[in-house]
Structure formats: C-alpha cells, structure tokens
Amino acid sequence: MTVSGYDSSSISTLFSSLGSGASSGVNGLSSMLSDYYSIKSGSYKKLLTSYYNMESDGDSVASKAKAAAVKKTDTSSSKASAAKREGFKISSTADDLSDSTTKLMDKKLFEVKTTKDSSGKETTGYDVDAITSAVKSFVSDFNSMVSAGEESSISGVATNSTALLSDAKFNKSQLAKIGITVSDDKLKLDEDKFRASDMSVVQKTFQSSGSFGFKVASDVSMISYYAKAATSSTSGYTGSGKYTTSTYGDYSSYV
Secondary structure, three states: OEEOOEEHHHHHHHHHHHHHHHHHHHHHHHHHHHHHHHHHHOHHHHHHHHHHHHHHHHHHHHHHHHHHHHHHHHHHHHHHHHHHHHHHHHHHHHHHHHHHHHHHOOHHHHOOEEEEOOOOOEEEEOOHHHHHHHHHHHHHHHHHHHHHHHOOOEHHHHHHHHHHHHHHHHOHHHHHOOOEEEEOOEEEEOHHHHHOOOHHHHHHHHHOOOOHHHHHHHHHHHHHHHHHHOOOOOOEEOOOOOEEOOOOOOHHHHO
C-alpha cells in the first residue's frame, strides 16, 4: 500500500527514526537532570573543589621540593665558602712555619764567625743570639700550626698536622738535648738551656738528612698543599663532615 508516495517500508523507517530521536532526547534530558541535581545538592561543587585542591597540593609539593633543593645548595655553598676561608687561614699559618723552618735549615745561620765586643776583644763562634731568635720563632709557629691544623675540617690538613706532632714526639730525645721539650701537644723552649747547648747539635737537629727539621718541612709542605687545594672550587665535603680536596696543581711544587 502506498500513502502519498510513501510505501510501508518508508513509513516504518520514519517511525523507527522518530523512536530513535525520542530515545536520544530522553537520554539527553536524563543527563541534564542528573547534572542539575548534582549542582543543586552541592556534589558538583565538592568535586570541583577536590580537583583544584589536588592541583594545589601538587604545586605545594613541587614548591617544597624546589625550596629544599635550593636550601641544600645554599648550605653546600655556605660550607664550601667556610672551607675556602679556612684554607686561606691555614695556608698563612703554614707559610709562617715553612719560613721559620727554612731559616733554621739555612747553613749560613750556623756559620762560625769572629766578632768584636766594645773593648775590641775578638770572639770566634756561632751567632747564638740569631740562632736562638730563629728557634723561638720556629717553636711559636710550630705550636700555632699544630693547634690550628688538628682542629681543621680539611682532612689533609688535620692528618699532616697530627704528623707534625708525631715527628716531634719521635725526636723528643734529640730535642731535649737542646732545651726543647714536648708537653701537652706543644713544643716548649728552655732558653737558658738552649743557649748553653752545643750549636752544632742544634744544627744537626734541623739540618741533617732525615732530621726533625726535614720532617717538619715535609709535613708543612703537605699542609700547605691541602690548604691551598681547599680554596679551589673542585673540593667538597664527605659524609663524615671532613672537607676533601681534589688535585691541586703539581704536588711536587709543595715538597
């Protein structure tokens, strides 16, 4: 049967389409009503608030992590700066001991000379005043170096400062012969006994191969090396809190 140009198949298709459209409309209306009730009941607002709080928490965690990283960097930088300042200070103290040791190792200091007093009387011998003055400076510089070095956070400095004291204790018998004793981790000079000593023994104590003087010169050269290395930017702290140094130039230049 045909109705105004439409057959039964066309009509069936039409009503099928209308049914589908109706179903779609109902589903759309249902979805809208669901959203409406979510908004009205406050559920939608809670959902949005929760979402943005999660975003905020994420930003907060990231900010805290960044702040912690910056703090760690600042702390490391502060420690490195402190170590560099200490390096410069230790280096200066080491230079003082190096200079006083070098003076005692100078053969000219122990040259036998002929001098005249005010009456014109000639005397041949060592310049005891000059030698005594040199030894007094050495003792003072030695004690300053040990005191500063043993408390140093620079591992190489602390180690070699301990070696300085060990060498003094090892040579205490020889030092005692010239009026120098080792007590309370310090050298002590008995000036009267020193002046009465044989200056050739004093010279031997500081200038003979493998002598106390040579040991001190070796130790202080290493202290100077590590102190100067600590002022470089390639050094850092260990887990134990000691400041270690990377290679600093040519080691042989400090020996």
